[in-house]
Amino acid sequence: MIYFDNAATTKIFPEVLDHLKSWAEEFYANPNAVYSDGQKSRRSIDEARRYIASFLEVDEEEIIFTSCATESNNTIIRGIAESYPEKNEIIISPIEHKSVLNPVKYLARKGFKIKFLKVDKNGVVDLDDLKSKITEKTAFVGVIHVNNEIGVVQDIDSIGKICMDKDIIFFSDTVQSFCKFNIPSNLVDFYSVSGHKINAPKGIGFFKRRKDLDITPLLFGGGQEFGIRSGTENVLFIKALYETIKIWQKNKAQFVARLKNLKELFIKELKNIISEVHIVSENVETSPNIVTVIFPKIDAQTVIMALNSEGIAVSSGSACSSGTPTPSHVLLACGYSEEEALRAVRFSFGIENSEEEIFITVEKIRDIFSRLSVFY
Numbered sequence: 261m262i263y264f265d266n267a268a269t270t271k272i273f274p275e276v277l278d279h280l281k282s283w284a285e286e287f288y289a290n291p292n293a294v295y296s297d298g299q300k301s302r303r304s305i306d307e308a309r310r311y312i313a314s315f316l317e318v319d320e321e322e323i324i325f326t327s328c329a330t331e332s333n334n335t336i337i338r339g340i341a342e343s344y345p346e347k348n349e350i351i352i353s354p355i356e357h358k359s360v361l362n363p364v365k366y367l368a369r370k371g372f373k374i375k376f377l378k379v380d381k382n383g384v385v386d387l388d389d390l391k392s393k394i395t396e397k398t399a400f401v402g403v404i405h406v407n408n409e410i411g412v413v414q415d416i417d418s419i420g421k422i423c424m425d426k427d428i429i430f431f432s433d434t435v436q437s438f439c440k441f442n443i444p445s446n447l448v449d450f451y452s453v454s455g456h457k458i459n460a461p462k463g464i465g466f467f468k469r470r471k472d473l474d475i476t477p478l479l480f481g482g483g484q485e486f487g488i489r490s491g492t493e494n495v496l497f498i499k500a501l502y503e504t505i506k507i508w509q510k511n512k513a514q515f516v517a518r519l520k521n522l523k524e525l526f527i528k529e530l531k532n533i534i535s536e537v538h539i540v541s542e543n544v545e546t547s548p549n550i551v552t553v554i555f556p557k558i559d560a561q562t563v564i565m566a567l568n569s570e571g572i573a574v575s576s577g578s579a580c581s582s583g584t585p586t587p588s589h590v591l592l593a594c595g596y597s598e599e600e601a602l603r604a605v606r607f608s609f610g611i612e613n614s615e616e617e618i619f620i621t622v623e624k625i626r627d628i629f630s631r632l633s634v635f636y
């Protein structure tokens with residue numbers, strides 16, 4: 261299978277996969293135990309935390325390991341809301357991931373007022389609108405760094421400065437930007453990361469917090485992770501995440517250039533065969549590996565199924581529950597019509613993809629369109 265759905269998840273780096281069994285054997289003991297094997301597991305977690313904290317330029321207590329970004333986002337959002345009950349307004353972008361939107365909607369049902377920021381056709385947040393929406397009642401501002409559907413990059417430095425000037429908490433979902441972009445830790449109070457988007461296993465993540473800000477835990481128990489996230493630590497996957505991040509850090513420039521090259525090649529080749537394709541967020545800064553294409557006439561589900569039958573895996577932002585696809589909330593927020601949104605297909609590239617796979621895919625798209633166009 262040609263796998264072009266790396267924004268959904270990535271394959272584990274072979275260098276990491278090869279070691280999982282031996283690490284599981286080496287770090288089997290509970291890191292909270294006092295005997296020496298327990299302490300060995302503890303040291304493994306400490307080493308990972310030290311490394312991550314150091315390259316993000318934060319204190320070690322500011323890194324909280326969790327099971328995934330959904331858990332991180334829920335902990336941050338609900339944790340801030342509960343810690344500062346006098347603040348009952350939340351400002352977020354309308355193009356957040358569901359793991360941000362849904363806990364915020366939950367808080368809306370509990371009485372919070374939600375203010376959605378204006379975005380333009382490319383998905384870029386309007387900073388003047390942000391300034392005008394902040395009040396002394398704002399609990400936090402939440403803006404996703406790199407959008408998982410359209411890849412648009414937000415200016416989190418400027419957003420962070422606006423929030424800092426007004427003494428408002430700024431939270432960013434940095435799941436799709438982590439390792440590919442720099443995250444200004446001094447300007448973003450809370451941010452979330454997921455292992456499986458950067459070639460580590462699924463089921464591990466962390467968030468960065470600001471240690472002088474309160475956050476009520478979602479999980480109470482044994483008091484692990486500085487009392488913010490109880491539960492026995494996933495020693496094996498913390499080790500795997502740490503080793504994966506080291507690989508990214510060592511090869512960052514080369515990896516990013518490689519992804520960018522694949523994406524640019526794909527767009528160029530695609531436009532050569534179908535001139536009417538529309539590339540979402542084409543004229544603004546986007547992630548090096550995510551591109552959403554609105555194809556002419558043919559709906560996304562048909563294109564995705566046709567590509568699947570050719571052995572090519574891609575996806576769309578539309579949810580398909582009960583058989584009827586619902587258009588992506590991200591594209592609707594950018595001002596696309598429902599009909600356009602239902603024609604949007606996301607291609608997201610990974611480190612192991614090749615130029616040859618791009619040429620094969622574009623060729624298959626050409627075949628699919630010449631076959632299907634007789635019906636449209």
Ligand SMILES: Cc1ncc(COP(=O)(O)O)c(C=O)c1O
Nearest residue numbers: 328329330357359408433435454
């Ligand atoms: C931007 C973004 N935020 C959050 C998540 C949720 O991540 P996880 O699968 O680790 O819960 C995803 C993954 O789909 C994502 O792309």
